[in-house]
Amino acid sequence: MIEFDSVTRTYGAKVAVSELSLSIPRGELFALLGPNGAGKTTTIKMLVGLLRPSRGAVRVSGHDLVGDPRSAHLHIGYVPDEPCLYDKLTGREFLWFIADMFGMPRDRAEQRIAAEIEHFELGEFADDLAESYSLGMRQRLVFASSLLHDPDVLVLDEPMVGLDPRSVRIVKDLLRERSRAGMTVFMSTHTLAMAEEMADRIGIMVRGRLTFLGTVADLRARSLGAHAASGGQEVGGQQSSLEQLYLELTSGADATPVGKGSP
């Protein structure tokens, strides 16, 4: 469903993403972890067609993001880290605009808009101008718009930022439900706990390279193995050693993000 084929992305002399080869099948919930400046946002921007790889190719549902971006976009829903809305449109008008851009038939669009408004509890303010929305409301509306066309692939950049606990729960339940129904989810996050709770597989990116790829169980096994090999005492349980391994994997990797808009 998602395919990164030896993808490299440079910013001048700096390599932001190096030789990334990754394949994510249908229905998988994949979490990309890494410290600031690791290349997560660059990877996501290439996945949604905002950035072109310097080398290699990115494909979604078989469509190349550079060669055939429109067809690829038909299969992608994208929730950016900073939600973009038209302040002078109401939430409902915004959803109609998105449905129209995806060429949805009127009756189908009407049904989907009503369903998403209900799902994300937007009904109370769906007819207010977006300029009056709080960050959490804006984020919920962007979630609703990204799912409107039932995409095969949902791309999320730091999805829980700005959401209240109830909205976080709604989003988590929805991601599980949709991925069970066959939607592929690709999300970037700083939070190990979030990845651990949600992801089928995780990737850890450090300085543009994928340094770990596997399930949380794989990471835990590696963590325990490393711990046993060093002969250390179990201090804070498994959770602590998992976190410890993650920190070790990414230690000293905090770098200044490169590229406009990188977090």
Added chain:
Amino acid sequence: MTDGVSPPSPTGCRLTGETEESRILLRLRVLLAQATIRSMVTTARLRLSLVILLSALFWGSLYGLFYEAFLFLDSLHAEVISLLFNAFFSSLMVMLVFSTGILLYSGLYTTPEARLLLTLPARSDTIFAHKFQEAFWFSSWGFILLGSPMLVAYGVVRHAPWTYYALLLPFMVAFVAIPATIGGILCMLLVACLPRLRLHSLSVAAGLVVLGIAWLGWSAMAGARADTMSAAWFEQTFARLAITEQKLFPSWWLSSGLLESASSTTSTAPDAAEGNALALAEALRFLALLVAHALLLQLLAGRLAQRVHRLGYSQLSSEVPTRRQRRMSWFDEVLSRSGTQAGRPLRLLMVKDLRIFRRDISQWSQFLIFFGLLGLYFWNVRSFNYQHSYAAMIGFLNLAVVGLILSTFTTRFVFPMISLEGRRFWILGLLPVHRDQIVWSKFLFSFLGGLVPCCLLVALSDVMLGLTPWLLGIHEVCCVALCMGLSGIAVGLGARMPDLRENSPSKIASGFGGTLSLVLSSLFIMAVVLVTAVPTHLFLAREGIAWSSPARSGLWASVGTERGVLAGLAVAVVLGLIATLVPLWLGLRSFRRLEP
């Protein structure tokens, strides 16, 4: 597949056709426009009324000015009107290329909307067309506001038939589309080919072209100093402007088409009717030429957008931010270390604002361009060789212009400063700084920042006009009062009516508070200039060195004395103090109670 219409997927989605996509984006524009108008009518009535009123006043004044000018030229130099039209439209053409290019740069590459549209299954050429319409509107309304009174006045003077007026709008729209599209094409090529130079190269090039045009204009006017406004002066000037009469320029097609359509007569004689039909046919031929080129360029721009828009967006995002180490400049060091310990927080706040100003290209480049152009004008003002009777009044008008330019800066950049500080209130709120010091630091920053260039400009103007030191002194005192009052109004109202939710300075400045600040600033400038200019003029008239005859008795006679001039100056200073202290007092009171 890239441009085609796809069959619906199992989820009902499909790639939309080009016409359908354009219709969706048009509907979006209509919805946004409706919501904007509704919100302006309900929340910004003052601003809307002022914009309409001032536009009508501006239009009416320009119409009157052009009407008189065309009457004069029609009787003496009718043949030069074509040259004037060509010079005017070719200058506008160059400016439209740059203004649309800059607007499209922002619309296509840097706005969140561009990012949103590029992540939807939208065509690049449709995105270009959507953003082009916006840039086209923003860059052409000024042209229409400036050009329409001139063209209507010309039609009235020439007794043009109704067809002339009917063709005005199509001519203007078709003409504007050409430089606007060229601007768009240049912008896309520049971003795709030279991403690292991007806005800097565009703004530097635009600044250089504006200065170049201004320089050309002035040198065209400046050659014959001794013969100003004489027939020889006109001939010399027009010979220099002949460069604008190139037949390949769209400005020539526009001028020729308009002149042809105005040349019809209202006579009903059979030969006149035939002549009219020929003139109209010729005008329509020029209109067709403009429309055809506009459409061809649109087609080319659309094709280019398909090829380079996404590429350019990606290239632009590849720019590595400059990581130059920024050390404290000697000036910042001196400012932060000098003075008393008690005043240090205030000075540090000023240093912070100074650094932000220096590092924000949009602020200092506009400051430089406007004051640079004004300096250029003042430097060349001696070319007109004004008689002394005019010179004193021109000195006061120049003082008013300096004040008006400064007021646009204080409204645009100083007024929003407190609002922007409000968003970072958590930083300032935790510092051991009294809130009053924040407001005073903004005032001092604005006052001292405006004082130096304004006083220098006023001095330059007076020296070039050959005014006496006595008049120079009066102007400089007024200038200090203006700088002080304008800073007080902007900072005081900014603190009194902060907009803490908005983070765009331009949006803060265009709100109710910003509009009020601009209106009060304009009234203040008028008041200061009038209370000093009127007694000075009457005094000079009494002395026999101003053009009007002095009043021999009554109030005007007592005003036109040395004492009257000094009284006027004292009133100007008092006005300056009131304009400074009253808004600041209101602002300080409100800012102390502010709960972010």
